[in-house]
Amino acid sequence: MTIVLLQDVLDTPGLGIRLLHGDAAALARPVHRACTTDMPDPTRYVSAGSLVFTGLVWRRAPEDSEVFVAHLARAGVAAVAAGEALLGEVPADVVDACARHGLPLLAVPDDVPFSTVLEHLTRQWSSARMDRLQTGLARQRRLLAAFADGHALGELLARVCREFDVPAWVFSATGTLVAGNDELGESVIDACCDVALSAPRFPAEIPNGYTVLPVGSALRDRTTAWFLVLGPAAARNEDCVDAFTELATVAALERVRREDRLRAAWDTADARGVADAAGAAHPAGTPLVAVVVERTPAATPEQHVALRAVVSDALPSCVTGIDAAGRTVAVVAGTESDVVAVLQRRLGRLAPVLAGARIAVGVSGTCAGESIDGGIRSAESAAAIARGDTGPVSVRAADLDSAVGLLSAVPDRVRRAFADRTLGQVLDYDRRTRAGLMTTLEAFLDCDGSWRRTADRLHLHPNTVRYRIGRVEALTGRNLAHIGDRLDVFLAVRALA
Template identity: 30%
Template sequence: MAVTVAQVLALPELRLRMVAGDAGLGNEVRWVHVSETVDPTPWLRGGELLLTTGMRITDPEEFGPYLHRLADTGLAGLGFGVGLDHPDVPEPLRAAAEERGLPLLEIPVDAPYVAISEGVSKLLAAERYDTIARAFDAQQTLTAAALEHGRGGIVTAISRAVDGWAVLTDTAATVVRAWPPEAGERLPALLPDLMRTRERGIRASSAVVTPRESIAIHTLGARGRMRGFLVAGVPGRASDYSRMVLAGGVALLSLEMERSQAASRQLRRLRSDTLLQLLRGAIAPSVAEQHVTGWELDPTALRVATYLCDASRGDPLGDRVNELMSEANLPGAVVVQAAGRQARVTVLTDGSDRTARALARLASVRPTVALGLGDVVPVERVSHSHRAASHAAEVGQAERRAVTRFDDLEALQMLFHAQSPQALAGFVRRVLGPLQQHDGGRDGTLLATLRAFLAHNGHWNETAAELGIHRHTLRARIERIERITGRDLASAYERMELWLALLADGAADPDDTRPAPDRT
């Protein structure tokens, strides 16, 4: 608790007497200051107990303005020494102190000012020790809460320790835990302050002070990586005790979130391996159902989403997708695959529109990324949703669309719903087999040229610009493709067959892709 004027007045050895302004007995005393100047306000910061004899004030009418000036600085109280220049406390000074509610204490002529300073210093030292002891006890409570209940326990313990409220959020300012529960409703009004704090970096903090409470905003994280925010409110003005408690809470939450991230990385690796086997059909449906249930997914309503991007650019898309899943608290699993120069990030998650929107936002802000969303299916048809998502992503990449839903591709739905994976693989071999043999696989020069040419609807200039080659070189390659495949690229029908074969080849056979190295 803070040292107040009432506590100083209660020290018997000082023999102070209250003469006016008892409404301010609860004022907090920060320090003792002695001044005999007519206007000491330039040297005051607020919270002082000012001691004076008034020797420089010769006109009694000046005592009223003198006290009003002091009160305007936030002075805690005024000690007036009597028996030297003034036998009693001047009446104008009493009246002004009573009017402003500023404690006015009479100091006996034989009371040394240094004794008052020493008395207040002892009270402040005791208060500081008490604050540290209370904060230490609170830290032990927070630590126990962290060990027993994790992040949620820490937030609850912080709220109770400061007699206020506390909210833990992710980096997007989405509430992760709030105590009391209704404290989360405070976040919308504080969103601009959170965003400003986030812009200042990992160690930033800020405060919002109102007449009724003080609100502190702290970033959470370590190793230069922001993990979220702690937002807490305390009644009135924040004390040293509440600041110590919050500092300890920030440290514990940051450590807890880093520990959770490390555990999450290991869990993601295990889930990624399992998801890869699930997409390949190497897991029985009954076992697959157990896995997806453990991933907090409904086995009757699953969706596969596929991101495509240029792997040669070194874009850590897999890391960002995992971060998105964690920040937005999305259930599911992620696997990162590489096929030549193209990176493919596959997500198995729930079929909700909320999740689809969250995944789409990432693609919308990454111009080199195309997202395909598959059908919502039961667990035994996950491979179907996988193929659908891959087809949609291929179409979106070709047409430079950020997000493509397989539901919107009616022609492809008719084709791929009617065909088995084996039939599609046969179709690909018949149409692209000779070219793949000539190119030595899926990612040779001629196949890349064909894909770009079809994506640009046969426009020579745009295709040449994308490939970075001369038009004559492009024309020579197209002629070679026509000879090898036996197809005429001037024919709309044969271009359509080649395009469908490229789409099917890019998605129908997940066994031909390999997991990319896990950089997390």
């Protein structure tokens, strides 16, 4: 494949371009593009890997050279080509500044227009692009043929990694590994996910040298997207980036395959129920953990499906469903502490794309097959507590050191009897009159007993809230100004959930 190097520019016959500063390693640098500028601060007009042509118009005094060259060095340009037409020669202060910043410096004779050099380079790059296109198409055909023959994505990834001697990984948006063998630290995965979920365009580079490529239409819903991460230094090799971009096409096909298998598993779980499907999927006695995940404010049906996919991705072996409230319910083998740690890490990575929404997660204690329903109730209670936390993602374990957690461990029959005894008359009154007492009570408790906040939430006058809460107190025989009575009513409301 044709690659334009800085040495090629020097060797072009008839141009007479000379090297004023630079060693053999510098001359082996690839030149990806060319631009001209004479602005004192050229930052906005140059890009990494460019050969920058300048007529030195910006130089009013020797100290200007340091400022101009420093800007170019920070921008990561490949080299500077200075014209001799204005000053008759390239001043020594320009050469010294390039030497201090490690930038190769070329001198363009006064009788050679920049346009002549640019036309020559454009022809070279056109040839290089055609070579890259033909090579890329051939490589992509080979990858697609191998994928169609049944070769796994991980095998094809390893093949391209060996070709360019670059490590690479395919990750989901939660940082869950899809393909790739080498270990990558959690902090590096965090940085990769942060860039992958927030970059306005791709390829995107991370300060530690890694490069992120999208897999398929990653810019639409990034919470369920896949990304291909290349090891350090890959971005400096365009052929390498091209090859992995072609591999990303194959990874997109693998993603579609996995989505189809996931939807089939969902259909099975929906038909049997999450508890029964999870019990059937694991041998008797396997320690299981229930998880309830909800998005606030209330999600759309499409967001419910996306959230279910995110949970399935964060906990790859889980069985999932969506309950009547639109929450994702999952059951997975493991221990409470391990599941909490995984969800905090993986769901926490989605924070950059939640756009003001929140994810509240409840995790039950370890349960066996016969107590999965109780575990789900316990997780629901923990999710209710997480809903009141701050921050984009909150994961709460259903410990028995809270009243709600303790209530979740009580048998259904006892919980229902307690709720009916405490709130039965309120429920009956609402059924007969549609007075909205329960709605007002729930908002009042959620607003910590604040009349004004409750009124604002329900768009009511504060006197209306006071009247309705007074009716609740009369029907329940509880004074909600007293902490004990308020706790009774609060637990009764939770028991009805």
